[in-house]
Amino acid sequence: MALPVIADALSDRTRESAHPKGRVAGPSTSAPARRLWRALYPDNVRIHAQRGRAWAKANPDYWRRWRRDHPGYYQRDLARRRKAYREARSSANETAIAEISRQKLTVKAKKRVSQK
DSSP states (O other), X not given: OOHHHHHHHHHTSEEEOSOTTSEEESOOSSHHHHHHHHHHOHXXXXXXXXXXXXXXXXXXXXXXXXXXXXXXXXXXXXXXXXXXXXXXXXXXXXXXXXXXXXXXXXXXXXXXXXXX
16 A cells, blocks of 8 residues: 555544544545555454454344334335346446447457458
């Protein structure tokens, strides 16, 4: 990682927030700063992951209950995720079709050049 990026991200390690004490420790919201924070503090990342797994093991039905208790949000989110999946798939198909078209045009152009 380049030094200027590290310096920028280090200044981002704590960020202003609505927290009563004014600052919150942890990575900022930018992806490069989050990656850097994880690289600088691998123990924190590991500990948080362990705690998350332990909590999930202790509360196996949490998400099932949450979806049952919040049906409106659950349905909207499900529709949003389905739409995003469809759009991503469609975009991938369009990209593949465009690539095939470019390849065909390139082959045709090479044939024209070789015939001359």
